[in-house]
Amino acid sequence: MLAQDIHSQSGQEKVFDTGLALRQAVREGRFSGDTAGKAPGLLQGNLAILPKALAHDFLLFCQRNPKPCPIIGIGEAGEVSLPDLGQDIDIRTDVPAYRIFRPGQAPERVDDLNSVWRDDLVTFVLGCSFSFEEALVAAEIPVRHIDAGRNVPMYVTSIETRPAGAFSGPLVVSMRSFSPADAIQAILLSSRQPLAHGAPVHIGDPAQIGIRDIMSPDFGDQPIMNDRDIPVFWACGVTPQMAIRNCDADLAITHDPGHMLVTDIPAETAESRLWGIAQNNNN
């Protein structure tokens, strides 16, 4: 471990300069915390791992619901590396915490996938909101839950996703509230990051999308809202997790919330980098 890999060495409050450094620390058991803010400027991703028999339907589900499920990487069946997303990735060990879903069992939280890995498993990495939130912070737009050290509030909505095969379920949204002027800027900034859920899906009245009490989120922490704030709702990566939970796979794996795969890709160039990769693969 190089000294510059870690700016702060107090417990889990480490900040890593490279995705590789963070992933190696995870793999070697030196880091197991959540990854929010731990690798500034680098694209992070939600994880979904499914048997190949379900992979086509899940990919179709993502294509039909690109706002909650922006695809940033897909492995071959059985493949544990993801060379498009980073150097020397081993998806079985490089995420700080995983959740394993099996029919009729409570989700199990594990530190690695060594004992459950199979040659038919297909890895999907989906964009998350961290890089968009970094852009807000960089633009000096206050993000209330970050300023308060809380998790973002998330809500199950009355909006249904477009189903695909075994995958269906409600759209889940995250909420950030802003002054109206900041809300306009947040809409514009987020629209430039389609791989981080893109532009919001709703603004204003929570009841219009089936949220009864904005102060009682279904996931995450209670929001902090200022008097003149307007709530802004973005599609959320919990959406595919709920669809996966309902898909009746004999085995399905996700990251544990907040514990993402950290890539080597600079967030601000993610759109062009990943489009470029897709294009090169097509040629």
Next chain:
Amino acid sequence: MLAQDIHSQSGQEKVFDTGLALRQAVREGRFSGDTAGKAPGLLQGNLAILPKALAHDFLLFCQRNPKPCPIIGIGEAGEVSLPDLGQDIDIRTDVPAYRIFRPGQAPERVDDLNSVWRDDLVTFVLGCSFSFEEALVAAEIPVRHIDAGRNVPMYVTSIETRPAGAFSGPLVVSMRSFSPADAIQAILLSSRQPLAHGAPVHIGDPAQIGIRDIMSPDFGDQPIMNDRDIPVFWACGVTPQMAIRNCDADLAITHDPGHMLVTDIPAETAESRLWGIAQNNNN
């Protein structure tokens, strides 16, 4: 007059294929109506004509308030053509109706400026919202006042412009209301047209910007708002008109509301075209 210049010949309901055709019809007295929708796809502009002694301060006012005052063209003192904006423009005759302001007198509506033109007059053309509204319509986003055949409602706000010399006054906004999903799209589409006032300045609660009763606009027609609509407020070209009215020039001229200068510039390429012109002039 070529047959293709006019699609409909019923009274003032003409639609022109080119800016030149419309301007020539105006100059020759064959067209005197408002220009909304009369030259689809072409950039239209608000007009402000001021004595050279006040021109620097007005330009400074526009630079300091770019959302209400996006500059699309400025003539030399005494110059009546605007070659950057269109072929054979004569600013004294090519706008369907003008307003003349003189100290202590009520504004006077005139059809041309032949009798008042002076060699010290400087012409400013400022972007207007027509091209942005065309983009909304093209995106199939309902624009309530257009669908109802009304003028857009406009409001004097409690927000002050940044003053410059003799020019100051409140920010005036136009309001369009949408479903929340359409409001998000409208914010994104308008942000791509900074020369058509760009992104909105406010969304949601009208009282936050000093509007007491949204159903009683200061200018334009009463709004039509659906139950679940969210109001969205854009900076408006009436802002510089109010500043001009208060500037105590011995002579100041604007277009008559709704009666714009129609340019030859395709609205969708206006940003790059006008930036290109500015760049060429700098070289």
